[in-house]
Amino acid sequence: MVTALITELREQMGDGQVLFDPLDLYVFGKDAGLTRGEPSLVVFPHSTEDVAAVMRAARRHGMPVIPRGSGTGLAGGAVATGPALLLVTTRMNRIEEVDPENRTAWVQPGVINLDLSVHTSPFGLYFAPDPSSQSACTVGGNVANNSGGLHCLAEGTTVNHVLAVEVVTPEGEVTVLGGAAPDPIGLDLRGVMVGSEGTLGIVTKVLVKLTPDPPAVRTLLMAFAELEQAAATVSGIIANGLVPGALEMMNQDMTIAVERFAKAGFPTDAGAVLIAEVTGHPSAVDAEAAIVRRIAENHQASLIHVAVEESERKRIWLGRKSAFGAVAQMNPDYYLHDTVVPRTKLVETVEKIDEVGQRHGLLMMNVFHAGDGNLHPLMSFDAAEPGALERVEAAGKDLIEVCVAMGGSLSGEHGIGLEKREFMPLVFNEADLDAQARLREAFDPEGCLNPDKILPEGARCFDFGRPPPVGAWV
């Protein structure tokens, strides 16, 4: 099956677009998560037509297809669990059309997130979702994971910045979901596609909404002796009716790691560091920055510094964005988790997560999008050490259970993929999972798109060991 498919695709697309050497397959056997699983072949389409042809060929040969962008996903979403064709979009990297007047652009899915904003900056526009991985991840991956970022508190996640998607179906047909109109009629299938993690179709083009550069920005770096004081400042800012562009927090271990790596000027003796950024009209940002300062003072901030020069502001953000790179320097491996809890539960949750780390003998660092309660606990370890990976996995399970018990959810922005799918029953009941499985079947009746992702095994009601209810559509 694989050999015949490889031969057909090489003839159709050319040798350079198809990889099947075991070493190449090894390279594509992982994303930035923990799980490994090599695909049977890797294909690099250049166009929508290429993708449609690949889908038709894969279907004829009964080969499942897994879409992949840059492979920076953190949940094993682009990892093969069995024989599969990995369809990599990185050569579909054209920005096809920018419409500055309507503030939109049509882009191919392999365009790198940051490249899009760099390209549109002469028009005073940018693509608002800004994951810390933005210099590497693709717009297609952002769409598939409904990615967030440091500045999504005010602007919203990717779903708020996608007007339409061109999609290739498992049958190899091309369709466009959504449109340039602000409120397209009919069922919102565009909304369903965003965040579907490659399980409903291959995104081959995206009509993105572009955001005007803010006329003024003030970035405040604050430090506190205790995490509670930083968290209370976050709550105070939101309670005052402000919605800053970003509100980012780091615990002390993380600050030390970042400072050692990026030399961003963060105080390493503080229990927590908080970064707030307010954007808008020049007079408004000064007033808002003054409110943030007052709230931080009320919570005994030991440092409040407003960046004056743009270079200073960039240094602060470089520090924050280097967090994961800094941890990567400490040990050969790290595992980055992503959960979300109500903002008011941040402090209690972080304490319990620290306990989880201690229980499993792991250093647990924490960096969070504090404004929306999104936590990123990071475990630094050496997978070569016997039992280390098992401890990391066990701690991961415990910390998810802690966050769910706090009223939180499994993921704030990284998605479910392969690595969190078995936790789905913690937040969804059988009927919820069944409804999601039915939706998936409507798009992909043969189950050949990104198998084993998002939904746990047995997500259909009748798979739970009992027959389907009378009259049920199965």
Ligand SMILES: Cc1cc2nc3c(=O)[nH]c(=O)nc-3n(C[C@H](O)[C@H](O)[C@H](O)COP(=O)(O)OP(=O)(O)OC[C@H]3O[C@@H](n4cnc5c(N)ncnc54)[C@H](O)[C@@H]3O)c2cc1C
């Ligand atoms: C250091 C680091 C920092 C990060 N910071 C953030 C952050 O701040 N916020 C955040 O949200 N995420 C973050 N991430 C996670 C990751 O970067 C995002 O999820 C990103 O959007 C994935 O893009 P990608 O191109 O790498 O996709 P991949 O990892 O290649 O794929 C991700 C998922 O999308 C699917 N997919 C990819 N392309 C398509 C397509 N064209 N059509 C259909 N499905 C497709 C894949 O099947 C997979 O399920 C971070 C990751 C790292 C390593």
